Each structure stands twice: as structure tokens, then as C-alpha cells.
Amino acid sequence: LIWRSTFDAELPLQDARVAIVGLGLMGGSxxxxxMERSLCREVIGxxxxxxxxxxxxxxxxxxxxxxxxxxxVAGADIIVLATPVRTILxxxxxxxxxxxxxxxxxxLGSTKGEIVAAMEGLPPHVQPVGAHPMCGKETSGLSxxxxxxxxxxxxxxxxxxxxxxxxxxxxxxxxxxxxxxxLVVDADRHDRLVAAISHLPxxxxxxxxLTVAEIGEGDDLVWKLAASGFxxxxxxxxxxxxxxLDILLTNPSAVGDVVRKASAHLDRLADLLAVGxxxxxxxxxxxxxxxxxxxxxxxxxx
Amino acid sequence: LIWRSTFDAELPLQDARVAIVGLGLMGGSxxxxxMERSLCREVIGxxxxxxxxxxxxxxxxxxxxxxxxxxxVAGADIIVLATPVRTILxxxxxxxxxxxxxxxxxxLGSTKGEIVAAMEGLPPHVQPVGAHPMCGKETSGLSxxxxxxxxxxxxxxxxxxxxxxxxxxxxxxxxxxxxxxxLVVDADRHDRLVAAISHLPxxxxxxxxLTVAEIGEGDDLVWKLAASGFxxxxxxxxxxxxxxLDILLTNPSAVGDVVRKASAHLDRLADLLAVGxxxxxxxxxxxxxxxxxxxxxxxxxx
Numbered sequence: 001l002i003w004r005s006t007f008d009a010e011l012p013l014q015d016a017r018v019a020i021v022g023l024g025l026m027g028g029s030x031x032x033x034x035m036e037r038s039l040c041r042e043v044i045g046x047x048x049x050x051x052x053x054x055x056x057x058x059x060x061x062x063x064x065x066x067x068x069x070x071x072x073v074a075g076a077d078i079i080v081l082a083t084p085v086r087t088i089l090x091x092x093x094x095x096x097x098x099x100x101x102x103x104x105x106x107x108l109g110s111t112k113g114e115i116v117a118a119m120e121g122l123p124p125h126v127q128p129v130g131a132h133p134m135c136g137k138e139t140s141g142l143s144x145x146x147x148x149x150x151x152x153x154x155x156x157x158x159x160x161x162x163x164x165x166x167x168x169x170x171x172x173x174x175x176x177x178x179x180x181x182x183l184v185v186d187a188d189r190h191d192r193l194v195a196a197i198s199h200l201p202x203x204x205x206x207x208x209x210l211t212v213a214e215i216g217e218g219d220d221l222v223w224k225l226a227a228s229g230f231x232x233x234x235x236x237x238x239x240x241x242x243x244x245l246d247i248l249l250t251n252p253s254a255v256g257d258v259v260r261k262a263s264a265h266l267d268r269l270a271d272l273l274a275v276g277x278x279x280x281x282x283x284x285x286x287x288x289x290x291x292x293x294x295x296x297x298x299x300x301x302x
Numbered sequence: 303l304i305w306r307s308t309f310d311a312e313l314p315l316q317d318a319r320v321a322i323v324g325l326g327l328m329g330g331s332x333x334x335x336x337m338e339r340s341l342c343r344e345v346i347g348x349x350x351x352x353x354x355x356x357x358x359x360x361x362x363x364x365x366x367x368x369x370x371x372x373x374x375v376a377g378a379d380i381i382v383l384a385t386p387v388r389t390i391l392x393x394x395x396x397x398x399x400x401x402x403x404x405x406x407x408x409x410l411g412s413t414k415g416e417i418v419a420a421m422e423g424l425p426p427h428v429q430p431v432g433a434h435p436m437c438g439k440e441t442s443g444l445s446x447x448x449x450x451x452x453x454x455x456x457x458x459x460x461x462x463x464x465x466x467x468x469x470x471x472x473x474x475x476x477x478x479x480x481x482x483x484x485l486v487v488d489a490d491r492h493d494r495l496v497a498a499i500s501h502l503p504x505x506x507x508x509x510x511x512l513t514v515a516e517i518g519e520g521d522d523l524v525w526k527l528a529a530s531g532f533x534x535x536x537x538x539x540x541x542x543x544x545x546x547l548d549i550l551l552t553n554p555s556a557v558g559d560v561v562r563k564a565s566a567h568l569d570r571l572a573d574l575l576a577v578g579x580x581x582x583x584x585x586x587x588x589x590x591x592x593x594x595x596x597x598x599x600x601x602x603x604x
Contacts, residue, residue, distance in 0.1 A: 134529040154527055189521065196517040197528045201535035204506045206590040207567040211560050213593040215498040219491065223597050225456055226499045227436040232534045233503035237594040241587045245580065252575040258513050259575075263568040265509040270561045273554040281550065285543045288511040292539040295514075295525045 010166055011077060013173045019044040019076035021069065021091060023056050025137060026108045027082025028145030031061045033178040036147040046072035055142050070098055078174065081107040085115065085246035092118045095126070104167050106131050106174070110194065110243075111251040112158045112187040119160055127167035130158030130187060132194070133180055140240040151179035158187050195254035202244055203259050205236035312468055313379060315475045321346040321378035323371065323393060325358050327439060328410045329384025330447030333363045335480040338449040348374035349444075357444050372400055380476065383409040387417065387548035394420045397428070406469050408433050408476070412496065412545075413553040414460045414489040421462055429469030432460030432489060434496070435482055442542040453481035460489050497556035504546055505561050507538035 018040045020027045027045075034043050045062030046069055047053050053065045066072045073079050073095065081088045088109045095105065102125040109115050112130045119128035135153035137144055155175040159168045168184075175182040185193075212230070216222045248255050265284075272281040320342045322329045329347075336345050347364030348371055349355050355367045368374045375381050375397065383390045390411045397407065404427040411417050414432045421430035437455035439446055457477040461470045470486075477484040487495075514532070518524045550557050567586075574583040 134527050136529065136531070138531070153529075156527070183526075185523070189523070193517065193521060193524045193527050196514045196524055197532040200513060201510060201531045203568060203571055204510055204535055204564075206571065206587060207564040208503060208506055209590040209593045209597075210567045210586070211502060211563045212498045212597075213589075214563060215495065215560065216593075216597075219495060221487070221491070222495045222498055224485075225436050225458070225495050226597065227438065227455070229438070229440070229503045229538050230499040231598075232537050233506055234594060234597075235534050236531050237590045238598075239591070241584060241591055244587055245584050248571075248575060248583065249578065249580055252578065256572045256575045258517065259568050259572045261513045261516060262506075262509040263565045263572070265512045266505060266561050266565040266568070269505055269508065269550075270558045270565070273550060273558045273561075276551065276554065278547065278551055282543060282547050284512070285508060285546055287515070288508040288539045289541070289543055291511045291515040291518075292536060295511075295518075295528065295536075296533075296540075 011170060013040050013170065013177055016040045016077035016170070017042040017044065017075060018078045018080065018174075019046060019073045020062070020080045020082055021046045021072065022081065022083035022087075023047045023052050023061060023142050023145075024082065025140050025142075025145050025149070026133070027080065028056070028061055028142040029147065029149035030080060030082060030108070030178060031056075032059070032145055032147035033150060035060065035062065037177065039174075039177045040078075044072050044076065052142055059142070061142070061145075069094065073098065073100060075101055076103055077101070078104045078106065078170065081105070081109070084240075084243045085109040085111055085250045087246070088115055089118050089250075092122065096122055100126055103127070104129065104170050106171055108133060110198065110247045112156070112190045114250045116158055116160055116187045120162070124162075127164055128160055129163055129168055129171040130156075130160075131171060131175070132156040132158075132190065133175070134194075134198075135180075138235050138238045140243065148179070150175075153180045155180035155182045156185050156190055157182050158185060158190060191251050192254045195251055196258045199247060199251060199255045200258045200262060202236045202239060203248075203255070204262065205234050208234050209237040313472060315342050315472065315479055318342045318379035318472070319344040319346065319377060320380045320382065320476075321348060321375045322364070322382045322384055323348045323374065324383065324385035324389070325349045325354050325363060325444050325447075326384065327442050327444075327447050327451070328435070329382065330358070330363055330444040331449065331451035332382060332384060332410070332480060333358075334361070334447055334449035335452060337362065337364065339479065341476075341479045342380075346374050346378065354444055361444070363444070363447075371396065375400065375402060377403055378405055379403070380406045380408065380472065383407070383411070386542075386545045387411040387413055387552045389548070390417055391420050391552075394424065398424055402428055405429070406431065406472050408473055410435060412500065412549045414458070414492045416552045418460055418462055418489045422464070426464075429466055430462055431465055431470055431473040432462075433473060433477070434458040434460075434492065435477070436496075436500075437482075440537045440540045442545065450481070452477075455482045457482035457484045458487050458492055459484050460487060460492060493553050494556045497553055498560045501549060501553060501557045502560045502564060504538045504541060505550075505557070506564065507536050510536050511539040
């Protein structure tokens with residue numbers, strides 16, 4: 001491999017050295033997928049904690065592992081930031097001051113507006129692409145990482161106006177390589193949509209847990225009666241708090257908007273109940289059910 | 303079997319003729335469990351629609367099937383009402399005017415206050431017990447019924463002051479027979495607790511679907527991005543509308559209370575986001591996560 005002075009030369013993923021910063025569920029799964037499918041020349045794993053490096057080493061998550069960011073990204077053709085959003089923002093600033101080779105810089109953060117704005121400040125030979133694979137679990141960490149995580153998942157790519165075609169093509173190649181379905185979306189639109197289908201479900205799970213806890217304070221039989229519907233709806237409340245806090249704080253207006261919309265729907269439901277308005281309550285429940293039916297039909301057909 | 307003039311004689315479940323009114327998910331699964339485990343002398347299935355009777359017949363859901371309520375319950379030792387709550391209320395009134403043999407009358411409705419109140423009016427030789435097995439699916443109907451539905455599920459029993467010990471014992475025997483874990487709870491307490499852990503999760507799923515639909519009106523890419531968290535949290539919105547409407551309308555004050563509590567938690571979350579108060583937002587998310595952890599640990603240990 002001959003080092004390129006700019007990134008615009010074509011680079012097949014097969015020849016790339018990929019440094020993955022953060023070996024939790026997302027980064028660990030990406031590293032495992034790259035390793036298992038032999039998709040690139042070398043995988044370097046970078047973790048903050050030595051325990052993670054040890055665990056990653058025993059699971060053969062990467063060819064090389066380190067806790068040193070500068071050491072890990074040196075000579076990388078692709079750098080993937082797979083940390084919580086506000087850590088990604090800090091790491092973009094750190095990388096801006098490091099002597100990097102020409103490379104593609106990708107992040108896997110769950111909000112994109114602040115991240116792509118920060119990416120504008122990267123030196124010209126570092127080609128940025130925002131990314132968000134739409135998969136995950138309510139559990140986190142390397143222990144739950146798996147090489148199949150990205151299979152068939154929508155993988156949002158957010159190129160900047162400064163991003164070269166070949167950098168975007170390489171990001172695309174990476175997503176397809178691990179089995180995902182890439183689609184290009186701009187940052188504002190992404191953040192507005194994920195507020196509704198990802199950050200709102202989490203917020204509802206939080207509100208559910210806090211409400212049931214209030215009831216449970218007076219009567220702890222409530223926990224014993226909890227049925228499967230409660231488990232499903234509350235599952236996301238178990239998500240990693242640092243990750244979710246970063247997501248909410250970097251997408252405040254879109255999240256605030258959908259949270260208040262949902263709260264208004266709940267108030268209307270309570271109002272209809274208070275006056276015993278069965279007709280309008282039925283209409284509201286039917287609308288939700290019909291939306292659910294058409295949404296999941298559309299997904300299955302599309 | 304010699305007919306008893308009062309119900310207080312002991313009757314083993316094994317000798318009982320059980321009439322199940324309503325062959326949807328709950329009634330169909332109960333019939334299948336009784337048949338498969340040979341728990342009673344005879345199972346009679348009663349459905350409103352002839353298609354259901356045909357389907358039940360081909361799946362061998364009961365020994366005998368009918369669309370005629372009076373015919374089906376004649377000579378039954380146990381009558382189980384497995385219909386939506388407001389249909390149960392109507393059927394209790396209908397049964398009160400029929401010439402029934404001494405029997406146990408059980409219902410499987412998801413709210414208990416109005417049902418046990420209606421049961422007070424039954425003739426003395428009809429022994430009432432309210433019941434609510436805490437299991438289910440978001441799908442409904444006989445096609446998804448299965449004999450294992452009740453295994454390990456909490457099964458709430460609500461005896462009335464007029465209920466004899468042996469009638470309650472027989473209800474208990476039925477619940478244990480199909481693999482459930484019976485526990486005796488009074489109607490008010492039951493309705494307050496299920497409002498939190500069952501009717502609120504449904505209401506949140508409804509609010510989620512309606513909110514995402516609003517966003518989807520302007521941008522239908524939202525459905526394509528919907529990840530697993532959205533599926534889990536919205537699943538209950540697919541529940542049968544007649545069943546859920548009956549539940550909400552017969553538990554209005556407890557449901558209204560928890561729905562407004564959840565709405566207030568959402569508003570607080572939006573307020574904290576609006577001012578960027580990361581510290582209090584983190585505290586709120588941590589509280590929800592800790593509650594989730596201790597709740598599900600408690601369930602697993604208990």
C-alpha cells in the first residue's frame with residue numbers, strides 16, 4: 001500500500017488499516033465483523049480501560065489493541081469513533097491536533113448535528129463522514145458485542161459538503177461489508193427522525209419506570225404482577241445512562257418536540273377517560289393501531 | 303357426578319364440566335391447556351362466531367362447541383368468561399337470568415372492580431370469583447392461542463365476600479392446573495396496580511405511535527429507520543382495540559392517574575432538556591435505570 005497525500009485516490013477496504021476507538025457494543029461488534037469476514041488489512045482496537053483491552057484480546061476482537069489513542073490511530077486509513085456522542089466530540093478535537101495520515105474518519109454516534117459540525121474543523125486530509133447504524137441493544141459493553149449486529153440494519157451516512165466521493169464510497173463499502181444497508185441522510189433530518197423513533201421510545205420507558213416506581217413505593221406487589229407488556233415497554237430504560245444523556249443533550253430541540261407531543265397525546269387520553277368519552281377514545285386507539293399496522297407492513301414490504 | 307344443591311361440597315377439577323365463553327387468545331389457550339393436560343371431565347367452548355367454532359373444532363380446542371350461550375353453560379360446574387370486559391359485564395347479567403346448575407363463575411377480564419360489583423347480583427348457587435391471569439400477547443384471537451400461555455404467569459384471584467372457600471379453592475386448582483401462579487388480591491388494589499404495569503405501557507405505546515405518525519406525515523423515511531427499540535416500545539399499540547377500550551373505560555381513575563403521572567415525567571424531561579440541565583437529567587435517567595435494575599432483579603429472585 002502506497003500512502004496517498006490526499007484521500008481522493010481509490011482505496012479498497014480490503015487494503016485498509018481500520019482503527020476503532022471504543023470497544024463497546026457498537027465498536028466491538030464492528031471490529032468482530034471486520035475480523036470474522038476478513039474485510040480489511042488490519043483492525044486496531046482502542047479502548048480507554050485496560051480491562052476492556054484484556055477482554056478484547058481474549059475474544060480476538062482486533063489484530064492489535066491499545067489504550068493510547070495517538071498510537072492506535074497512527075497510520076490508519078479509516079478511523080471509527082464508537083464512543084458516546086460527547087466523547088466523540090472531544091475526540092474529533094483531539095484528532096484535529098494529531099499528525100494523522102490521510103484517512104477516512106467515521107463516527108457511529110446516535111446524533112449527527114453537533115458531530116458533523118465539529119468534523120468541519122478537521123484538517124483537509126482527514127475526510128469526515130458521519131454515520132449511525134440503526135441497531136443496538138438495551139445492554140451495552142463489549143461482552144454483548146457480536147459480529148452479526150449490523151446485518152440488515154439501516155446504516156445512515158451523513159457526508160459533509162467537504163467529503164470527497166471516494167471517502168463516502170469507502171464508508172459505504174464498510175457498511176455493506178458488515179451486512180448493513182447504507183442510506184445517505186442529512187444531519188438535521190436524521191436527528192429529527194431518530195428523536196421520534198429512538199429517543200422518544202427511550203424517554204417513554206424512563207417515564208414508565210418512574211411512574212411504576214411511584215406506585216411501587218406504596219405497594220411493591222406491582223413488580224410481581226409486571227407482565228410481558230411492561231417488560232417490552234420498559235426495556236430501554238436499562239440503556240447506558242452516559243450514552244443516552246449525551247444523545248438527549250445533543251438533540252435537545254427535536255427530542256423536546258416529540259416528548260411534548262407524546263405528553264400531549266397522553267393528556268388527551270386522560271381527558272377522554274375522565275369524561276368517559278368512549279367514541280373519541282376508540283378513535284384514538286384505532287388510529288394508533290392502524291399506524292402500527294401500516295408502519296410494520298411498510299417495513300416488511302420495503 | 304351427583305349434582306350438588308349448593309356449591310359448598312368439594313368438587314375436584316378432574317370431575318368438572320368446564321364451559322369457556324369466548325375462544326380468543328385467553329379462552330382458547332385455557333381450553334387447549336385443559337384439553338392437553340386432561341384436567342377436567344369435559345370442556346365446552348362457546349364462541350360468538352361460527353368461523354371461530356369451525357377453527358376451534360379443527361384445532362380440537364374443546365370436547366363440544368356451540369355458539370349458544372345458554373346451551374353451552376347448561377350443566378357446567380365451572381363457567382369461565384373470557385371475553386372483553388364490557389362483554390363480561392353483559393354476560394354476567396345474562397347468566398343471572400338463566401337456570402344454571404350450582405357452579406363456579408370465573409372471568410378472565412383485565413379489570414376487576416366493575417366485574418366483581420356485577421357478580422354481587424348473581425343468584426346464590428352461582429359462586430363468583432374474579433380472575434386475571436397476567437399474561438397475553440399484543441396479538442389476539444384463537445389463531446395465536448396456545449396451551450402453554452399460562453405457565454408461570456401470575457394469576458390474580460379476586461374472591462367476593464359471598465364466595466365460598468371451596469369455590470375459591472376450585473378456582474385456585476384451575477389456575478395451578480394450567481401452570482399459573484395464583485395470588486389473591488382485592489379488586490381496587492388489582493386495578494390500581496395493573497393500571498401502572500399494563501394499561502400505562504399500552505397508553506405509552508399509543509402515544510408513541512401517534513407521535514411518530516405526526517413526524518411520518520412530513521417524512522416517511524422515519525418508518526424505514528425504525529430500530530428494535532421502537533418495535534419493542536410500540537408493540538402494545540397493536541393490541542385489540544375493543545379489548546383495550548373496555549379495559550381503559552372500566553378503570554378510568556387509576557389509568558387517568560398513572561397516565562398523567564407519566565405525562566408529567568415527560569414534561570419534566572423536556573423542561574430539563576430545554577435549559578440544558580445535564581445534572582438533573584442524568585439523575586432522572588439514573589433513577590429510571592436503577593428502578594429497572596432492581597425491579598427485574600426482584601422478579602428474577604422472587
